[in-house]
Amino acid sequence: DVKVTQSSRYLVKRTGEKVFLECVQDMDHENMFWYRQDPGLGLRLIYFSYDVKMKEKGDIPEGYSVSREKKERFSLILESASTNQTSMYLCASSFSVRGYNEQFFGPGTRLTVL
């Protein structure tokens, strides 16, 4: 069974704090993704990574950065948290196999920025 874990289910931070969200997968997947999910807006891709130390911007990268130092771990960083980053954050991973791109999701982190 694929397992994707995220470091926190719930997180409360203050405006201006630096925030780290961690994601770990145990299936040796090449690709990893960070999304945010807001009511009425569906899932929006923030960043993704297709290999260690590689990253690509998604649709809404502003205010975020990422780090992938090891294949199994993908971190999302909010350099200076703002209230408009209050959201549910979902991590996902997938194999890099041509023609098959099923993504497996972690449980999510609900972040509140006060």
Add this chain to the structure above:
Amino acid sequence: ELKVEQNPLFLSMQEGKNYTIYCNYSTTSDRLYWYRQDPGKSLESLFVLLSNGAVKQEGRLMASLDTKARLSTLHITAAVHDLSATYFCAVDFGNEKLTFGTGTRLTIIP
């Protein structure tokens, strides 16, 4: 532009009835995925459709893919309360990512 549209966005159904959720997408793809999300939870993979004409069934849910029409359907048969959730379709446009629809929130009413 790569777009995926689902309709309806909200659906209330009576138990025992049948209904269909539609997923249209903007450009060629023959790889589509359906996910389920329960309130407050993450996304769970339901179906993987990898070719034109693909049909998958699990219990009261059946998904199909028509790549010529750029359309996938998720059909619910004799709905039961346990199927209440939000359903997402996601399309692989060949760029290593998935483009998600906005989701259909399904509520089954006794």
